[in-house]
Amino acid sequence: MTAPAMLQTHPRTAPGLARILGDEGLRLFFPLAALHAALWPLLWAVVNGFDLPFATAIPPGLWHAHEMILGSFGAALIGFITTAVPEWTDSRRLRGRALYALAGLWATGRVVGLFGADALAWVAAIADTAWLVALPLYVAAVSWRKRSTRQLGVLFWLGSLAAAGSAANIGMALGDADMARTWLHAAGLVFLGLLGLVLARVTVPVTNLVLDPSEASSPYRPHPGRLNLAPGLVAVAVAGDLAGLSPAVSAYLTIAAGAAFLDRVAEAFVGREILRAEILALAGSSLLAGSGLLLVGAARLGAPFPETPALHLALMGGLGLGVLAVFAIAGLFHTGRTLPVPAAARHAFLMLVAAALLRVLPDLGILPPSPGPPHALAALLWAGAFLLWLKAYWPFLSTPRLGDSDRC
Structure with a gap:
């Protein structure tokens, strides 16, 4: 038998699904995050x-907040960091066992949180704290090897999340509801700080690609002083809360952070291309996050509504839409595809909002x-948004990489 015939008779075995998903962080963790975000609220x-x-x-209610912040958004963060940091630093990405070890730690906390099992809260606390601490250590190790200081902002926010999340986990394990509530609130705000940082890094290349698909030019160049304004003011607001400043002072600090997010929305006006789903989703994330923070400040100043809906607007709306936008955009580039996002992603954006x-x-x-059980319709639409994204992107994520060119 000739060599060509032998090659045709014995084709190279395709990699299994576990190996494909373990090839890159987003392939494993974005689907996990989507499934958890869809099913837990239901x-x-x-x-x-x-x-x-x-x-x-x-x-x-605290278990619910814990699971959304460290569960759904936590998985999205693990997938993003383990995918983006290797690209930003031109270093080898985590693969295989390392990713599955992180997934195992994350999943352990989710099993406990699914039932609100107070008796196993220490198990969830240890597992969640392990991956929370592992992320900044990973970024620090990569930065040290590359002798780079460009990831210090990411490292600061990941370290802050590790501190807040770990303190919240300890409060949950001790049965101290006040401690858990304080630090879960801080962790939610830290996630908004991370959102501001990620939007600053993602919006520029995405907008330039929309404006010039040939990538021959970079027509979109936002003012550099605004890039870190939103996360910087969120850091000040978090520090004010933890320092025990008066409600009025913390309210104004929160309003300032919200205004910084709204300032980013203004930069989305780039002509008729603003109507592109990618631009609208990224700008809408800033709009909802900023509006939610403004309403949090208003509630602290005596507005006739509690902070809870305002926080939902910032986290469920702003952070949720930002996460879904990153899922949709990065899910294309890291599987060898490009913009525009599919129609299913555009519909998912609308459902989430x-x-x-x-x-x-x-x-x-x-x-x-809404008619029916309280918040049931909102939960169904929220679940539908993430499940619709997963249905559209699963064929991309569950097939082998197309080559080394699939970089975001």
């Missing part, structure tokens, strides 16, 4: 009726409550 709001079977010392508004506006007295 179980919380629709199936369990805002209760958890084994939650005793810690209120179920609708879910956030249906969750928030009734509590603000702007809309009547």
Whole structure:
């Protein structure tokens, strides 16, 4: 038998699904984050009726906040950091066992949080703290090997998240609801700081690609002084909260951070291309995050509504839309594809925004409550957004890399 015939008879075995998903952080963690973000709120709001079977010392609402911040958004963060940092630093990416070890730690906390099992809270605390600490250590190690200081901002926010998340986990494990609430609130704000940092890095290349698909020029060049304004003011707001400043002072600091996010929205006006889904999603993330922070400040100054809907607008709306936008954009580039995002992603963006508004506006007295169980329609739309993205992108993520050119 000739060599060509032998090659045709014995083709190279295609890699298995586990190997494909373990090839890059986003391939493994973006689907995990989407599934958790879709299913957890449905179980919380629709199936369990805002209760958890084994939650005793810690209120179920805190378990819900814990799972959304460290569960859904946590998986998205692991996938983003383990994908983006190797690209930013031109270093070897984490693959295989390292990624699956992180996934195992993350999943351990999610099993405990699914039932609100106070008796196993220490198990969840140890597992979650392990991956929270591993991320800044990983970035620090890569930066040290590359002798680079460009990732100091990322390192600062990851370290802050590790501190806040670990303190929240300890509070949960000790059954100290006040401690857990304080540090979960801080962790949510830290995620908004990370959002501001990521949007500053992602928006520029995406906008330039939209404006000039040939990549021959860079027509979009935002003012460099604004790049870190939003995350910087979020850091000041978090510090003010933890320092115990008066409600009025912390309110104004939060309003300033919200205004910085809204300032980023103004930079999205780049002509008719602003109507592109990629631009609208990134700008909409800043808009919802900034509006939510403004409303948090207003609530602290005596506005006739609580902070809860305002925080949902910032986190569920702003952070949620930002996460979904990164899923949609990075999911194309890192599988050898390019813009525009598919129609399914555009529909997912709309569903997520609708879910956030249906969750928030009734509590603000702007809309009547939705029919059916409280927040059920919002939970269904939120779940639909992430499941729709997953359905559209799973064929991309579950097939082998097209080559070394699939870089974002």
